Amino acid sequence: MITLHEVCKQFMQGDEEAHALKNISLEIKKGECVVLKGSSGSGKSTLLSLIAGLMQPSSGKISVDGKEISKLPEAFSAQLRRKNIGFIFQKFHLISHLSALENVIVPLIPENLPVHVLEEKAKAIMAQYGIVHKAKMRVNRLSGGEQQRVAIARALVNNPSIILADEPTANLDETLTRELIVSLEVLKQSGVTLLIATHDPLFFELPFVDRVIEIKNGEIIL
Amino acid sequence: MSFKPNFLLLDYAIRSLMRRFGKSFFIFFILSLLIFVLASVLMIADAIKLELNTTLKALPQITLQRFSAGKQSDVPLDRVEALLDIEGISAVTPRVWGYYYFKPAGVNFSIVGIDAYEEQYSATLSTLTQRFDVKLLEKENGMIIGEGVKKILEENYYTEFFNFITSEGKWQRVRIAGVFHSDLALESNDLIILPKKLVYGIFGMDESKATDIVIKVTNVKEIPTIVQKINERYPDMRAITQDDIRVSYQNIFDYKSGFFLALFSICAFAFFIIIYDKTSGLSSEEKKEIGILKAVGWSSDDILKEKFYESFTLSVSAFLVGIVVSLFYVYALQAPLLRNLFMGYSALKPSFVLPFSVDASMLVLLFLLSVPIYIAATLIPAWRASILDADEVMR
Amino acid sequence: MSLTPEIIALLTLDAIFLFFGVIAFFLSMRLAFYWNNNASTPLQYSLTKQSYLVATIIKYIFILKLPLFLFFIYTCDKLSNIIAGAMCASGVINSVDFGLYLTLFKLLNLYFFGFWLLLHYTDVSSEKLPFTKLKFTLFALFAVPLFAEIGLEIAFFAGLNISKIVSCCGTLFSASSSSYISLLFAVNELLWVGLFYGFFVMCILAFYLKNGVLTLFANAMFLIFSIIALIVFFSPYVYELPTHRCPFCLLQKDYYYVGYLLYTLLFSGTFYGMGGAVLSLLSKGNMRFSRLSLGLNAFYLFLISTYPIVYFIRNGVWL
Numbered sequence: 001m002i003t004l005h006e007v008c009k010q011f012m013q014g015d016e017e018a019h020a021l022k023n024i025s026l027e028i029k030k031g032e033c034v035v036l037k038g039s040s041g042s043g044k045s046t047l048l049s050l051i052a053g054l055m056q057p058s059s060g061k062i063s064v065d066g067k068e069i070s071k072l073p074e075a076f077s078a079q080l081r082r083k084n085i086g087f088i089f090q091k092f093h094l095i096s097h098l099s100a101l102e103n104v105i106v107p108l109i110p111e112n113l114p115v116h117v118l119e120e121k122a123k124a125i126m127a128q129y130g131i132v133h134k135a136k137m138r139v140n141r142l143s144g145g146e147q148q149r150v151a152i153a154r155a156l157v158n159n160p161s162i163i164l165a166d167e168p169t170a171n172l173d174e175t176l177t178r179e180l181i182v183s184l185e186v187l188k189q190s191g192v193t194l195l196i197a198t199h200d201p202l203f204f205e206l207p208f209v210d211r212v213i214e215i216k217n218g219e220i221i222l
Numbered sequence: 223m224s225f226k227p228n229f230l231l232l233d234y235a236i237r238s239l240m241r242r243f244g245k246s247f248f249i250f251f252i253l254s255l256l257i258f259v260l261a262s263v264l265m266i267a268d269a270i271k272l273e274l275n276t277t278l279k280a281l282p283q284i285t286l287q288r289f290s291a292g293k294q295s296d297v298p299l300d301r302v303e304a305l306l307d308i309e310g311i312s313a314v315t316p317r318v319w320g321y322y323y324f325k326p327a328g329v330n331f332s333i334v335g336i337d338a339y340e341e342q343y344s345a346t347l348s349t350l351t352q353r354f355d356v357k358l359l360e361k362e363n364g365m366i367i368g369e370g371v372k373k374i375l376e377e378n379y380y381t382e383f384f385n386f387i388t389s390e391g392k393w394q395r396v397r398i399a400g401v402f403h404s405d406l407a408l409e410s411n412d413l414i415i416l417p418k419k420l421v422y423g424i425f426g427m428d429e430s431k432a433t434d435i436v437i438k439v440t441n442v443k444e445i446p447t448i449v450q451k452i453n454e455r456y457p458d459m460r461a462i463t464q465d466d467i468r469v470s471y472q473n474i475f476d477y478k479s480g481f482f483l484a485l486f487s488i489c490a491f492a493f494f495i496i497i498y499d500k501t502s503g504l505s506s507e508e509k510k511e512i513g514i515l516k517a518v519g520w521s522s523d524d525i526l527k528e529k530f531y532e533s534f535t536l537s538v539s540a541f542l543v544g545i546v547v548s549l550f551y552v553y554a555l556q557a558p559l560l561r562n563l564f565m566g567y568s569a570l571k572p573s574f575v576l577p578f579s580v581d582a583s584m585l586v587l588l589f590l591l592s593v594p595i596y597i598a599a600t601l602i603p604a605w606r607a608s609i610l611d612a613d614e615v616m617r
Numbered sequence: 618m619s620l621t622p623e624i625i626a627l628l629t630l631d632a633i634f635l636f637f638g639v640i641a642f643f644l645s646m647r648l649a650f651y652w653n654n655n656a657s658t659p660l661q662y663s664l665t666k667q668s669y670l671v672a673t674i675i676k677y678i679f680i681l682k683l684p685l686f687l688f689f690i691y692t693c694d695k696l697s698n699i700i701a702g703a704m705c706a707s708g709v710i711n712s713v714d715f716g717l718y719l720t721l722f723k724l725l726n727l728y729f730f731g732f733w734l735l736l737h738y739t740d741v742s743s744e745k746l747p748f749t750k751l752k753f754t755l756f757a758l759f760a761v762p763l764f765a766e767i768g769l770e771i772a773f774f775a776g777l778n779i780s781k782i783v784s785c786c787g788t789l790f791s792a793s794s795s796s797y798i799s800l801l802f803a804v805n806e807l808l809w810v811g812l813f814y815g816f817f818v819m820c821i822l823a824f825y826l827k828n829g830v831l832t833l834f835a836n837a838m839f840l841i842f843s844i845i846a847l848i849v850f851f852s853p854y855v856y857e858l859p860t861h862r863c864p865f866c867l868l869q870k871d872y873y874y875v876g877y878l879l880y881t882l883l884f885s886g887t888f889y890g891m892g893g894a895v896l897s898l899l900s901k902g903n904m905r906f907s908r909l910s911l912g913l914n915a916f917y918l919f920l921i922s923t924y925p926i927v928y929f930i931r932n933g934v935w936l
Contacts, residue, residue, distance in 0.1 A: 082519030480620025
């Protein structure tokens with residue numbers, strides 16, 4: 001459950017203040033799949049960052065799973081992000097010099113749990129996505145599709161209740177896009193809240209998408 | 223506040239270092255080199271100090287010199303009897319010795335006078351009187367020389383005898399009666415032992431005087447009191463005790479070590495400026511990585527911890543490598559080149575084996591001079607890395 | 618000034634501490650002034666980032682200060698070989714007028730920094746960051762004794778004179794000493810011992826009552842009287858010599874380095890006791906570390922008490 005109330009975010013660009021988001025109020029229910037529609041620069045990435053707790057709003061309140069995160073100290077928001085949120089990026093953003101398994105484990109490293117516990121978790125999720133056989137391989141040697149699956153596994157390794165996806169299909173071909181959409185549908189069915197920021201029109205008509213919210217110039221357009 | 227080390231984080235840190243291998247290795251190499259030089263110098267200094275302390279024990283307990291008009295002058299022999307009266311003194315031996323400048327080779331020989339009937343004040347001389355016939359030396363005008371002296375004389379074509387030039391300008395021919403090899407190599411290499419009579423002659427000294435007086439006491443702890451009594455009796459005499467020498471050597475060593483360290487710190491400082499600079503600049507690749515880590519749930523603190531693990535691993539391994547190589551260099555290879563820093567360079571200085579003298583406190587000292595300083599140099603760059611914003615990754 | 622390698626190491630690290638300390642000091646002042654947890658301004662944002670730097674610097678300094686304190690004592694011990702008359706660290710330390718003050722100052726700073734870190738960890742483990750403004754104000758205050766200590770240490774090593782004869786601990790820690798230490802001996806030693814055990818009982822009482830102020834007072838007094846009792850009464854039993862009363866010689870090899878254990882127990886016990894008490898008073902919450910503190914203090918008490926008892930059992934008389 002994600003709630004935004006009168007959220008504004010301004011950035012300093014040189015001497016000028018740029019308004020990335022203006023008075024956004026939004027409510028996303030648990031298990032909902034919402035698509036944020038908007039061109040680049042509309043503020044959707046900023047919105048995702050705010051919900052993930054990567055930055056704090058200039059004003060307004062944000063609550064995630066009942067907890068107000070707008071004023072949370074960074075250590076706590078990082079922990080929340082680690083435990084509750086999975087992120088899927090446009091360019092996968094895997095750490096190229098690490099193996100697939102290591103990439104999947106990365107979010108959990110600060111938890112300081114025993115190695116075998118983390119490896120088991122990682123392997124379980126990788127098995128679900130069919131890439132556990134490439135666990136030890138360096139990710140820059142994997143194919144695009146395999147990298148995509150590693151990225152998804154990493155987002156899911158901590159059993160998040162919320163998945164945030166930022167332009168997930170922007171760099172993918174048709175096959176991979178279809179595979180991704182299938183994965184997203186599976187996730188939606190398992191009760192995960194999905195928030196997908198994209199300007200790919202394919203998403204606007206998908207059956208499992210509950211709502212499409214349009215953002216332009218930092219404001220929600222109804 | 224529990225400090226359980228995070229091994230996965232450590233592993234991540236090590237992999238990060240390996241990934242930037244060129245840069246990491248450069249820093250590692252220079253750091254090890256610095257520690258190596260530092261450790262070697264400290265080890266050599268300590269080893270020589272130890273050797274010197276051993277030598278010191280063979281030196282006289284009290285050496286008395288006479289000073290008139292602020293300069294050292296010879297001691298009248300009649301004082302010997304008076305000194306024996308002082309309680310606590312067990313033996314008083316007048317010494318006749320000096321330095322003889324041998325111009326062709328440009329070196330000084332140490333000349334020591336020996337008397338067949340006197341109790342010898344040092345173990346070396348005692349052994350000599352046992353091994354060689356001193357009475358014969360006196361009869362034949364012979365001398366016993368150290369190995370270094372022998373070599374120099376041979377280079378100047380003196381094989382059987384040597385001609386001293388006395389203070390009056392006359393020749394004094396002396397036969398080379400024997401060569402001695404001493405265990406205390408530092409002490410005896412440039413030594414010539416002659417009958418006292420000859421020494422008086424060569425140096426033109428008054429035969430009723432001696433160069434200085436050497437005193438043995440029954441109880442070492444009473445030395446300061448005895449010195450005080452001697453000073454009261456003969457205000458113009460200065461006493462040098464074993465302790466004085468030990469302290470002055472330690473000071474010279476500490477001074478030399480300190481001086482070296484001061485120079486060294488300047489080099490180290492320059493190096494750390496380089497470190498700071500190198501670790502400060504983050505490539506876009508590295509910035510992206512930090513952004514990703516933050517996005518998946520690492521806090522600034524976690525990133526700082528990871529950077530600390532990197533610094534710590536690098537500096538501690540450089541420390542260990544530096545120490546091990548240094549141990550090998552000093553004790554296995556006997557520290558060529560660097561030993562001359564402390565020993566000075568002289569044609570007559572012999573080689574001796576550096577005794578092993580490393581203890582835990584030296585390792586602690588070396589650790590404190592390396593690891594914390596490196597971590598200090600990387601502290602601010604590490605912090606700067608940890609506060610990077612993740613949202614750049616989003617775009 | 619004699620520049621042994623040990624002194625150079627200490628002075629180099631002092632220089633580093635000074636450098637970082639000044640940075641932390643100025644940042645702390647800024648943080649104490651402008652910190653506003655509820656603001657989302659760019660200023661607050663950069664202040665948050667700077668607060669990490671200050672915390673990191675303080676952690677760095679504190680972690681090094683602990684072993685450096687011991688290293689300082691060791692250096693003084695080693696210097697006693699070249700300073701006439703000194704036979705252990707106390708002779709060297711007392712050869713300079715303010716030497717003893719420097720040592721106490723170092724100890725005080727350890728307590729201050731340790732306490733700051735306790736406060737810091739309590740602060741960051743709460744979402745509200747309740748103590749941030751306070752902790753940076755405190756650090757701006759604590760920085761002053763830090764700088765004073767560094768200045769004193771530099772002056773100390775610069776002022777060491779190897780040719781000046783100094784007294785050894787035998788005369789320093791005796792009734793005939795010319796310093797105020799002799800006052801300690803003017804009183805019957807059993808009084809100090811009584812106060813020592815008495816204040817420990819007060820610590821136990823404070824533990825059961827869970828009273829912050831009492832714990833703070835009891836631990837502080839326990840610390841003071843432990844040291845006095847150690848010098849006056851207990852140390853002769855460690856050395857098995859009635860006139861040897863030096864608190865530094867305990868750290869030497871001859872006595873199995875027992876001093877390190879004793880002092881670690883005493884200092885950490887009283888530190889946790891006092892720190893926990895102050896924290897509970899600030900946060901108006903529960904007493905923390907009270908069990909740990911009591912345990913450490915008790916262990917110290919037990920250990921130091923065994924020396925006279927064992928001596929009596931073995932020899933049938935008291936010293």
